[in-house]
């Protein structure tokens with residue numbers, strides 16, 4: 001099929017590349033000339049394992065094109081995807097201004113009847129608004145909007161596109177829904193067909209539920225610290241119940257990233273607007289806020305930071321395998337360390353450039369050894385493999401004072417302590433994980 005895509009961010013770009021990979025002809029549009037220039041040259045502006053190779057292959061085979069020209073992107077297309085950002089707006093509401101602009105631009109450029117597929121995460125009623133916007137701009141063509149929310153995880157995006165658990169397609173015009181289903185046939189992933197509003201809500205409900213699991217286990221971690229239990233044993237023991245499942249029960253310093261924080265807020269705000277108070281989700285957000293402070297609370301308990309203390313911040317991305325630093329818990333830690341006058345060295349294997357946009361004057365390194373060298377305290381924020389593969393000896397050798405506050409439970413507390421490291425993590429009270437299972 002002939003496809004146009006608005007937005008070449010994480011979602012638009014991965015969608016475009018993967019649809020081209022299965023044989024469709026895709027033209028991706030972005031308003032950023034810089035991004036389009038990079039992409040035309042076969043380089044992805046985002047770090048995503050496997051993306052560059054697939055991008056270059058599909059450009060070479062002439063199924064994938066990039067442009068800043070709306071006519072090129074929207075003329076003579078059967079399907080047009082909207083994959084622009086929906087950032088947090090006023091009072092946590094989703095800011096739909098980019099979606100509205102894209103809808104207006106589509107209305108002005110199409111040359112035939114078309115199905116608009118909304119991939120961006122949008123509140124209930126947005127697809128209706130997209131259709132109305134196109135009609136209001138006097139388009140002579142028939143336009144049907146279909147909701148097709150995205151469930152990829154950053155760092156696993158290509159894998160998720162080909163091996164997702166489900167594809168959700170929501171629409172009130174059956175032929176438009178079937179057209180989108182046909183597009184996805186080569187992926188061999190179960191397709192859920194539903195009405196537009198339910199599809200829009202499935203996305204928010206899924207992200208909010210996963211965020212709830214994380215805040216829940218973080219509260220259990222806090223109880224573990226008080227009672228002397230180990231949160232990893234508790235999570236494992238709970239997760240073996242298939243109704244609960246082991247995923248998204250990893251305790252830490254709370255969730256970050258461009259989606260969980262904004263989407264949970266957008267759902268509470270959407271509910272409030274509809275006259276319903278989503279009490280549980282408010283608590284999920286409150287717990288996450290408190291959890292972001294956990295490492296600094298622990299550090300303050302041990303009076304770890306004084307003016308001039310050399311502090312290493314290990315990991316800046318909101319999770320491993322991405323260079324995305326949007327809403328990363330590292331921001332809060334760095335702000336607090338700066339406030340207390342620490343001398344900070346920030347380490348990340350790939351996300352330092354992105355973090356420079358937030359803290360331009362910080363000292364950065366992409367060498368872990370350089371970061372911990374001479375440090376008196378280290379804060380682990382991202383569970384990068386480069387950090388997890390280290391032994392206690394690495395820290396005792398390089399740090400001036402091997403005092404570690406680990407927000408991602410990267411190490412066994414027993415091993416760290418017996419290796420000479422003063423080690424504090426989340427929900428383990430210094431206990432090693434102990435659990436055996438027999439059949």
Ligand SMILES: NC(=O)C1=CN([C@@H]2O[C@H](COP(=O)(O)OP(=O)(O)OC[C@H]3O[C@@H](n4cnc5c(N)ncnc54)[C@H](O)[C@@H]3O)[C@@H](O)[C@H]2O)C=CC1
Pocket residue numbers: 006007008009010011012029030031032035083084085086098101102105119120121122150151152153154258259
């Ligand atoms: N990042 C992720 O892992 C996921 C994001 N989502 C949702 O997908 C949507 C997009 O997210 P990201 O890709 O992360 O955003 P992003 O911010 O990385 O990319 C959005 C892109 O749209 C471009 N853009 C803005 N206005 C435009 C216009 N009128 N025409 C063409 N391009 C335009 C921007 O320049 C930018 O490159 C959001 O609603 C997000 O919630 C959903 C699932 C996963």
Ligand SMILES: O=C(O)[C@H]1O[C@H](OP(=O)(O)OP(=O)(O)OC[C@H]2O[C@@H](n3ccc(=O)[nH]c3=O)[C@H](O)[C@@H]2O)[C@H](O)[C@@H](O)[C@@H]1O
Pocket residue numbers: 121150151152153154155207210214247248249250251252253254255256257258259260318319
């Ligand atoms: O809508 C979105 O944008 C996407 O949001 C999340 O994907 P992502 O934000 O890429 O990352 P996750 O792997 O879900 O992690 C989110 C945050 O939760 C934290 N987390 C995750 C899992 C866990 O057990 N514990 C935990 O603290 C991570 O460290 C990270 O800060 C969802 O997993 C995707 O399905 C969804 O498409």
